[in-house]
Amino acid sequence: VRRKILSILDSIDFSQDIPEPLQLDFFDRVQIEQVIANCEHKNARGQVVCNVKYLHRVLVAEVNALQGMAAIGQRPLLMEEINTILQYVVERNKLLQCLHAKRHALESWRQLVEIILTACPQDLIQAEDRQLIIRDLLQDVHDKILDDDAAQELMPVVAGAVFTLTAHLSQSVKTEQKQPLALPMVGQSQYVSMLDGSFTSSPGSESISMGFASIGDSSLHIILKKLLDFILKTGGGFQRVRTHLYGSLLYYLQIAQRPDEPDTLEAAKKTMWERLTAPEDVFSKLQRENMAIIESYGAALMEVVCRDACDGHEIGRMLALALLDRIVSVDKQQQWLLYLSNSGYLKVLVDSLADDDLTLQSLLTPQPPLLKALYTYESKMAFLTRVAKSQQGALELLRSGVIVRLAQCQVYDMRPETDHQGMYGMRDPPVFIPAPVERYRQILLPALQLCQVILTSSMAQHLQAAGQVLQFLISHSDTIQAILRCQDVSVGSLQELASLTGIISKAALPGVLSELDVDVNEGTQMELQGHIGRFQRQCLGLLSRFGGSDRLRQFKLQGDNAEGDRMNKRDEIELAMQQV
Known part of the structure; x- marks a missing residue:
């Protein structure tokens, strides 16, 4: 029926x-x-x-x-x-x-x-029925719009419907995964119908709590293929339609994400060897199969997504970058990274950082224009940081000159005066638009995080990476020293300190001056060595600041002012101080 x-x-x-x-x-x-x-x-x-x-x-x-x-x-x-x-x-x-x-x-x-x-509440539409309804709706609406005779003018509305349905499907599966562990009884087949549709386990088995999807992975694969076909059907135009489809694909890929593992004593008992030799769970299996389907579409899909990530309106670029971030994170064969490098799209993204410089500078005024450029920049930096988390990705970014581009950006030298009334993180911003100093940190912290990840991942080319990062620090030395001297104890200032001290400890290495891309004569070498020594001395000076009675006094003041959810900021400050 x-x-x-x-x-x-x-x-x-x-x-x-x-x-x-x-x-x-x-x-x-x-x-x-x-x-x-x-x-x-x-x-x-x-x-x-x-x-x-x-x-x-x-x-x-x-x-x-x-x-x-x-x-x-x-x-x-x-x-x-x-x-x-x-x-x-x-x-x-x-x-x-x-x-x-x-x-x-x-x-x-x-x-x-x-x-x-x-x-409709859960007692009217059970989780299993809800997922089956969404599956049928997604398959039918895709079949209709993918028909050769379907009118292209209907694509935007259909893409919105696909986004709505995929969001509800992802939410339904996640809700099912978070249900309390229950032993399977007669008539409770939903507790043993796993993502592959055929998994069964005995009562009390540990794998019961691994997550559930009543519709089965074969139906999920069909939905993924139709979604990818829809993306390709849009061709070179219809970027706003693809914006909905990228959001849908991100929701779909969330289904295969493993829920956060609880920090319990049972979990802590597992050794690294046990984790590495554990059998493949349903989440890893679905993730691997999803990636195989995505890779089967080859360069045609890669071209569309990469082009949207580099060009187009802001929301489309942000979602395309988020999709690339997610795909690169699960692409074990690094096919997408290889395509990004060989086709020049990675170089285009890196070079665009210099183009963003003037726009980002305009965002640091007291009354900034729209913040869309800031959010696009954050998406871009998040994706580049994801790429840098692999050794090959960090090497490709070094070849593309990403650190050199960051060193050329003048926005990092435009650090606003600190809002002393907002010290200790105790005052909420009165309006939706963050204060200039907070906007500056939204620009600086992603760059520092990218440098830190590149230093961590570039094992074979560590000295080369350290040399480029030091050039970045020296190019913005006034800002770096101002941050290291800053006396604020707000969450943002401590996060800046934590990132900088981590970078300096990894970059200021013996022999690193020989890797700098400058003509080093005796005078220049002494100047560069002076910069490095100054950074190191200021970092050492932080030990007395955060390791003695000053730290206790700051926490006493923090504790006196903290109420309710403000305790989260105290935890963030504690973590940042430990990192420093």
């Missing part, structure tokens, strides 16, 4: 007949299309249509303006061609009205589905 919600979807015809293009003998087709566009308006129903009467007056006036005997002789032919144009416009209006009605019906259907999935 077909679900009623699917029967409603069946009533919407995704195909659409398109009028034949105009074939004109007298009028110029490009100019006629422009005149038709100028005559368009919104009617009472909000539909964009062409005013046929107004268009007729415009065309007749054009014919009447013609002079000469030739024009008079051709007037009947011109009037006949005007009738052809008007008939075409009438058909075009019908097309626009029909597409508007279909988009409106699809949007209404999407809202109905969202209300059903959001408002």
